[in-house]
Amino acid sequence: MTLAAQPQTVLTDEITTGADxxxxxxxxxxxxxxxxxxxxxxxxxxxxxxTPTALQKLFTRWAGLSPKGFLQAVTLDxxxxxxxxxxxxxxxxxxxxxxxxGRLHDLFVTHEALSPGEFKAKGxxxxxxxxxxxxxxxxxxxxxxxxxxxGLAFCDPGGERDALADMQGRWPRAxxxxxxxxxxxxxxRVFDPANWRADRPLKVVLIGTDFQVSxxxxxLKIPMGKxxxxxxxxxxxxxxxxxxxxxxxxxxxxxxxxxxxHRAVGKTGALTGYHWGLTRKKxxxxxxxxxxxxx
DNA sequence: ATGACATTCTTGT
DNA sequence: ACAAGAATGTCAT
Numbered sequence: 001m002t003l004a005a006q007p008q009t010v011l012t013d014e015i016t017t018g019a020d021x022x023x024x025x026x027x028x029x030x031x032x033x034x035x036x037x038x039x040x041x042x043x044x045x046x047x048x049x050x051t052p053t054a055l056q057k058l059f060t061r062w063a064g065l066s067p068k069g070f071l072q073a074v075t076l077d078x079x080x081x082x083x084x085x086x087x088x089x090x091x092x093x094x095x096x097x098x099x100x101x102g103r104l105h106d107l108f109v110t111h112e113a114l115s116p117g118e119f120k121a122k123g124x125x126x127x128x129x130x131x132x133x134x135x136x137x138x139x140x141x142x143x144x145x146x147x148x149x150x151g152l153a154f155c156d157p158g159g160e161r162d163a164l165a166d167m168q169g170r171w172p173r174a175x176x177x178x179x180x181x182x183x184x185x186x187x188x189r190v191f192d193p194a195n196w197r198a199d200r201p202l203k204v205v206l207i208g209t210d211f212q213v214s215x216x217x218x219x220l221k222i223p224m225g226k227x228x229x230x231x232x233x234x235x236x237x238x239x240x241x242x243x244x245x246x247x248x249x250x251x252x253x254x255x256x257x258x259x260x261x262h263r264a265v266g267k268t269g270a271l272t273g274y275h276w277g278l279t280r281k282k283x284x285x286x287x288x289x290x291x292x293x294x295x
Numbered sequence: 296a297t298g299a300c301a302t303t304c305t306t307g308t
Numbered sequence: 309a310c311a312a313g314a315a316t317g318t319c320a321t
Contacts, residue, residue, distance in 0.1 A: 231316070231317065274315065308312105
């Protein structure tokens with residue numbers, strides 16, 4: 001797959017975006033494995049067979065920030081700074097949402113939980129429409145009900161089957177329909193910051209146990225560019241002794257990215273596990289840093 | 296730095 | 309009902 005035989009000109013936007021992610025993903029992987037050595041742009045470019053300038057351009061277009069800047073964003077130091085910014089943030093940016101049943105964060109999300117009956121039936125009688133869409137982090141599997149967004153998962157090209165199976169395992173009795181027309185608007189809304197507007201709230205449906213839903217609620221309160229330790233989350237929901245259970249609940253979050261599970265980090269600021277791959281967690285964090293400080 | 300273990304919730308049998 | 313596991317945290321080497 002190395003020869004330059006592909007006719008670049010006929011590739012659609014979507015396909016190039018997917019291919020771009022693959023390159024960027026490998027670069028990010030390299031950066032996060034060797035960030036101590038501060039790999040140079042030249043070395044990074046060589047590792048993916050590109051010229052330094054081409055990689056610089058591609059990476060910056062993707063992340064809104066240079067490989068160098070990304071390297072810094074992924075560093076332990078940076079994650080620690082996110083943590084250092086104290087807890088008060090939890091209630092501040094967020095008073096406005098009190099009027100309605102909903103919660104707000106950067107994406108202007110309103111949510112409702114599924115009724116206990118509906119949940120216990122493991123999705124029985126629920127119709128989930130799904131579709132795969134290209135996004136900045138590879139392929140996104142979007143699942144919606146008539147009440148709003150219910151699931152968001154990631155995969156690499158070729159992994160569609162596994163991703164779908166993973167989601168279907170969560171609600172085995174639900175009916176699944178492929179319906180790109182239904183899911184496309186959600187994909188566009190979620191991954192384009194220009195669409196994060198209060199007058200177009202994103203409706204999501206949280207399907208989980210009480211404990212899980214309370215953890216996901218706490219996650220929704222973390223603003224973009226901030227992070228919280230699992231133990232802080234545990235305190236936030238009033239179970240200071242259950243950081244481990246919180247970790248499990250965070251990992252079970254069916255709507256990744258929208259429910260910002262990537263903003264939960266270890267007590268020390270270390271980036272810990274991620275259901276859809278640690279590399280992707282770093283990619284998302286770096287991408288958010290780029291949205292925050294456009295260069 | 297490494298490893299054992301404490302602790303809470305979920306899930307499969 | 310029970311046992312095992314999980315995207316953790318802490319304390320002892």
